[in-house]
Amino acid sequence: EEWKDRGAAVSIQRHVDSNGNQTHRIVKKGVQDFNFGRTLGEGSYSTVLAATDRQTLTEYAIKVLDKRHIIKEKKVKYVNIEKNTLNRLGDHPGIVRLYYTFQDERSLYFVLDLATGGELLGFVKKLGSFDEECTRFYGAQILDAIEYMHSKGVIHRDLKPENVLLDDQMHVKITDFGTAKILDIPPQTRASNSDGKPQLDRQDQDFANNIGIPDHERANSFVGTAEYVSPELLTDKSACKGSDLWAFGCIIFQLLAGRPPFKAGNEYQTFQKIVNLEYQFPPGFPAVARDLVERLLVLDPTKRLTIENIKSHPFFEGVLWGKQLWKQKAPRLK
Ligand SMILES: Nc1ncnc2c1ncn2[C@@H]1O[C@H](COP(=O)(O)OP(=O)(O)OP(=O)(O)O)[C@@H](O)[C@H]1O
Numbered sequence: 001e002e003w004k005d006r007g008a009a010v011s012i013q014r015h016v017d018s019n020g021n022q023t024h025r026i027v028k029k030g031v032q033d034f035n036f037g038r039t040l041g042e043g044s045y046s047t048v049l050a051a052t053d054r055q056t057l058t059e060y061a062i063k064v065l066d067k068r069h070i071i072k073e074k075k076v077k078y079v080n081i082e083k084n085t086l087n088r089l090g091d092h093p094g095i096v097r098l099y100y101t102f103q104d105e106r107s108l109y110f111v112l113d114l115a116t117g118g119e120l121l122g123f124v125k126k127l128g129s130f131d132e133e134c135t136r137f138y139g140a141q142i143l144d145a146i147e148y149m150h151s152k153g154v155i156h157r158d159l160k161p162e163n164v165l166l167d168d169q170m171h172v173k174i175t176d177f178g179t180a181k182i183l184d185i186p187p188q189t190r191a192s193n194s195d196g197k198p199q200l201d202r203q204d205q206d207f208a209n210n211i212g213i214p215d216h217e218r219a220n221s222f223v224g225t226a227e228y229v230s231p232e233l234l235t236d237k238s239a240c241k242g243s244d245l246w247a248f249g250c251i252i253f254q255l256l257a258g259r260p261p262f263k264a265g266n267e268y269q270t271f272q273k274i275v276n277l278e279y280q281f282p283p284g285f286p287a288v289a290r291d292l293v294e295r296l297l298v299l300d301p302t303k304r305l306t307i308e309n310i311k312s313h314p315f316f317e318g319v320l321w322g323k324q325l326w327k328q329k330a331p332r333l334k
């Protein structure tokens with residue numbers, strides 16, 4: 001009973017030992033197991049604090065969500081989406097990893113990778129814009145992480161430089177999965193109940209209840225950050241994997257130009273520019289990068305470059321994809 005009042009959670013850590021045998025360790029972590037340090041930042045429903053695990057001295061970022069506030073703002077669904085998505089995406093160097101979750105009477109806690117470098121946006125603002133080499137490196141890491149997400153049936157839906165964090169090696173760590181979309185949850189049917197019908201769990205039940213309801217009629221149909229929203233999300237309210245590649249095109253443009261392609265006085269005008277594909281390249285925008293961006297910022301998502309096409313585009317010539325990409329030194333941002 002002791003673990004209940006310590007707000008601890010029992011979590012199963014999958015462990016693969018040196019000769020590849022998989023074991024499971026029962027790990028019980030709670031608030032008492034960490035020394036909380038400085039505030040790294042604040043979200044609408046959350047505070048993120050640096051923290052050290054008192055046993056292992058490992059440093060983490062712990063995202064603390066206020067239950068009362070979440071319930072009041074009707075964001076409980078997003079909390080579950082963030083947790084379920086992060087649990088699915090536990091094994092990629094370019095995605096913030098979720099180690100534990102636990103709660104106490106007031107808060108929910110997400111123990112995450114600590115990204116000490118802060119947001120990519122900060123560096124773009126500080127430097128004005130990136131040169132081609134830096135854009136290639138950060139673009140490649142972001143694309144590699146998107147490829148992994150999509151392979152796990154996850155669409156981020158709100159990719160932007162604020163959600164691309166950097167770790168102590170200045171490597172990419174993508175965060176903020178509360179508004180992600182999990183595709184085709186394979187209906188895991190449980191042991192069938194009395195009348196022999198397969199028993200669906202809540203997640204599948206929820207999915208099954210909503211299936212066939214187009215996004216725009218679904219209560220929580222979500223729109224990302226204006227500048228990076230894809231045209232299909234604005235016109236028929238449905239996001240697809242291509243929506244993340246539209247946002248990727250906006251990010252590549254912004255790293256080189258120092259501003260996003262679609263920006264107007266207010267959200268409505270920004271949306272108009274997007275659906276009318278109204279954007280201009282600044283003078284001096286590199287031609288190879290321009291070609292890549294022009295093939296990503298395409299209104300019809302089925303006509304956009306696929307991840308494979310992007311990886312073999314001349315702009316990414318020479319990039320070593322896969323594990324190599326994450327072992328190399330980040331180019332100095334200048
Ligand atoms: N793993 C992390 N390591 C370091 N800093 C982080 C980490 N996660 C979030 N932060 C920082 O903490 C701040 C709050 O992040 P959080 O995800 O809680 O809210 P948000 O998504 O930025 O805001 P909102 O909830 O309004 O979208 C952000 O500025 C972010 O840069």
Ligand SMILES: O=C(O)[C@@H]1CCC(=O)N(CCc2ccc(Cl)cc2)[C@H]1c1ccccc1Cl
Nearest residue numbers: 067070071076079080083101102103108109
């Ligand atoms: O899904 C889980 O892992 C557990 C299941 C048991 C549980 O009670 N919670 C918290 C559910 C919850 C979600 C939102 C609010 Cl505002 C309050 C409680 C879930 C939870 C615990 C800690 C952190 C996040 C979550 Cl979703």
